[in-house]
Amino acid sequence: MRKNILRKNILLVIIVFFVSLLIEIFGFNYRYFFLNENQKGIIEICDSDIKTNNIIFDSGYIATNTQSSITIENSKSIDILRLKIILDKNSSAFEIRTQYPDTKKNERKINLADPLYNDQVFLKIDSKVHPTIELNFNEYLKNNLETSVHISRIEIDNQFYFDWSRFFLLFSILYVLLVLIFNFKYFILKLHITFLIIAIIFGINIVITMPTYFSFDEREHFVKAYQTASFDFGIEKNKEIYWPENIERFFSFNGISTSFDTTEERNNYYDLYKKNDYETKRYYDTTAKPYLPTAYVPAAIGIFLGKFLSLPFINVFYLGRLFNLIAYCLVISILIKQTLIGKRLIFLLGLLPGMLYLACSYSADPVTYSFSLATVTIFINMFYSNKITTKKLVLYLLASSIMITGKITYAPLALLFLILPNKNMPIIKKNISVFKNGFALKFLMLLVLGCVITVNTLYSSFNGLAQWVIEGVSVEGQINFIITHIFTYANICLNYVLKSLPSYFEGPIGNFAYSGTFSSGISYIVTFFMLVLAVVDNNELPKNMGIKNKIYLLFCVLLSWGLVITSLYITFTPVGSLTISGVQGRYFAPLLFPLLLLFKTNKIKNTFKEVHINGFVICLCTFLLLLLLFKLVSGYLV
Template sequence: MIEAIKKHKRIVAAVVILILTAAIELVCNFPAIRGGYDNLDLTKYITVEKEGNKEKYVISYSSPQKFYVKELKLSGSFPKEYSYTIKTKEYNSFDKESEEYYSDTVNSWFSDFYTNLNKKVTSIEITLNKVEDAELTAVSCSNRFEINKYRILFFWALFSLIYCLFFEKKVYKKIECFFAIYAFIFGLLLVVYGQPIKNSWDESIHFGNAYTMAFGKHVEWTEAALFVKNGQIVSCNTKEEFAELRAYLNGKGIETVYAESKEMILPSYTKLAYIPQAIFIRLGMILNLSFSTMYAVGKLGNLLLYIFVMFLAIHMAQTKKMFLSFLAVTPTALYLASSYTYDTVVFSFLILACVLWANMIFYPEREYSSWTYILTVLLFVIGCASKAVYIPMILLFLVIPYVEKKKPKKKVILWSGIIIILMLVMLTFVLPTLSNAAAGNITFGGDSRGGDTGVVRQIVSMIKHPWASVKLMLVSVFKFDNFRNLGYDTADNFFFGNLMCLNFAHNGILSDKWSAILLPICIILLLYKTPSETVRGRHSMSMLNKFIVLIAVAGTIFLVWLALYLDFTPVGAEYIAGVQARYYLPLLYLGALLFTGRKVTINWSEETITKLTYSAATLLGFALMYQGMLQGRII
């Protein structure tokens, strides 16, 4: 029997996964199984009441018996988006009574509006302002049995990954392959759950840049593309409303309503990171896909590039491979990879460059061609193209053995080349500021979204107050609690590790208690030595190398804070706005390299460390996905 199971373990696993997924779906539908009803029509309870000079719709219904409300539905036509309130008398699992209030919205795009309640109640009262041209035509509630495809997909993916991790031993031989499988499944779920709305940081702006690049000289904007680019999407919080949103945008994504001509067909170097997204958007257009599908396909371009580059990085890494593998599947990294952004190219290209650099440092006796050196420099340059603040990392090349082995003349040439690249990239954002300052244009730069910001005026303010500026920089960097996530306290007041690694932007962050998993696994992986780190011929990092790494990291951190102070902070403010913990992600692998050659190490088997690493990643990632992408949105 046992031998038969082992022989057909994949078939057995598939059956078990299907049974578990079906069981969970039945449990989630238990209220409907026990006392379900398709539709309770409350339309006849609609009344119009006057409150001063205004009118409002009031729907009040009560029952002597407790009944379960899974979903409320309002139907009608409304001239704009505005909210309504729901008051319930409900009972918890101990039958304790309480009065609760909820709010939701109606809008001009849809005709039906849904609210997931999932409560046992005896009364419901809905209040909705009756503005001009608004008409509420029907109200109902339901507790029907319903299979949720999003929830099924979630648990099927979760159980499948758990099976692969614990029962497929090939995983331990090629950790980069398991990374690719995990990242693709997790990222694909994020793309599907994301819907055609703004989820990630400044995603509407990034989509606009990628969409523009998808065209040649002339850009054709549909109404749907403009809605997404300008962040004018109505609020949705149920799967039915998201279905209506997709249908609405698909209808608005057919005809061109606005056209513009680009000055240059070729993208500027600062926008190279959008190329994969633009290619896949264009592919969606060629295949005549609907707008919502094309929007999702564009994200796939970003995800596939990320998986490819990080696969190479993990495969090539000889030092801190498992730490790098965990870093690559942290929820924030995969969330960015499944969104419209340039951060994915910045992160993955810089990480791959650091891996190649580390190999040259720790294994100098191996043969490295000139092309390896050139490729590594190129990866750094491309990674810094969209965010020049990371360019100090290129100083790492001053100490690689490849340069040290050259004759003095060639050594000077190579060093000079590195310094020239550094200066050229720095000039790309320094020169415009200096030229505008010289021309007397003190309004140059600043936050395009408004506010009392300006790069030139901020520099003048810093020059006038040098000591205050130095103090502000030092205090801000070492304070570790000045990270801005979305710009309001409830989204920003988290442990910086969670803000960095367990963050889904507008879709939420795992609370600080989850750092009890994040911190120990990071410490274990920093102390863990892979077999490749114990081979003969491996060199340790010299004090000079460590000093250069510290200078590169410190210089990058300083530029990040300085750039955000100049661009996004009101002139003369005693704080720095806009710095986000995720900006530190590209520096983590480089920092981990400092934890080599130490006396305290962990020498567990690769099987044990792999299971531990990806168990932690799966727990953190799927907990955040369920909390942020499913709960309160599509289930």
């Protein structure tokens, strides 16, 4: 039996490999094989085929005013796969808006270029070539009157490109889908293994496909992770550490717009950062400075390992992302396996596209989110157990402490243990009466968590609570405003929460920072399904939590959210503002699981089989992640 399974999987690998190979070679590059031999390779465009308007000639083309444009009159005998525009080092960042509609298949039809980080621009021509292609610079130069665009030369790039990352994406996704289909009887009952496979494979592809700095504030979090990998834990002020020689160039771009629009631009971008020397000693500031290093340990391990192996810097960057993903996947897979209730909820919450996207980048959110799930999971395991072990209490303290050091605003979730039945708490000293009930043990746990919160607060205060330079922001002034206008502030919070409520679900489900978002319809459907799943998936529930306990759980959720918006009101919002700036849906993600637990009840019976519910959840999550990958691939790998 085992030999047959092994043979079947080996055959599956071979088939998927060759199918993916054929799609990459003859699918994405099919037009190359229809070119005549004299049309292949790099072809220079003749001067007679280029018409210019308000262009200065000086070792190339220089556009200086809003009327500047270049028109390429393509000869019908030359088929163009892509235009290759080489920039001069003196060129400023600029936008190219082409009149040719199929050059860029997205809503903006704009390619961005900056010689600081990418000195070549590729314009894909995806259908039959139009007789003329016009490049206009007026949109950029209109708003940047003192700049100019320098283009060294323009070529026709009709080379064959084999994209290894696109090939890996095809191979890995096809293989995973077929493995899950052919072995569904096994994987449908092993949700923790299924989660690990789906999250790792889809996650690796997101890690590779997502451009640098395309997650929220990734540049800031990368600096913090790199500092942690270099044993700079933020205790010493402005400590200098070793960076690559061209790190300034790497930091010149910060997620404002696309760093590359095509595979060719991305490969050119990678070539700029293939050095593996780390001899430039300097200090870089980061807005992530107030965070303790704990949330950056997984990424820091990847960075440290990459530097230890003398890998090229760009590989080190992606290795840090990969380790962040692996840590996220392992923690949630363990939770799915160990939880007494809510396996499918944790599976779904772990594979929410917005959160997996974050886990594939540099951010404090993946560690905070995964350990908030761990905190709540360990709590419900203890709550529904007849006997609570010391080991579970220690794990609870560890998980909640890591969550707090990630973001202190979720500290109220760490107080869930207060409603654990005292009779089920372990006795730590049999011969001392005060230790024969749970009160003393809970008090000790409060002391431990209090110490964690104190250390976190002191560290954040030492490194500065407000790192963003925003006019009108004053931590002290905002605190005084809240204290002296407590009812006004309560009204501000209430109005803001009611106005922005849908975004709390849209963020973790379908917000991908600079890569765009899912439609609101998708987010509403997934939100509705999460609520339904919380209600009907109750066959494993041994007892109801009780109204008093649920009220306390809701109180912890509301208190945590109140602290989140208050922290942003203090550190990110001008004093006395009637709205709250900087709040994003992803900040609500750690509160989703405890919120959904409020809807769990064993009073509603269902006749759904476990395999059917599991199958639907797996299919839904896989479909959503396929949509995300398609969104990324269509933007960055075609």
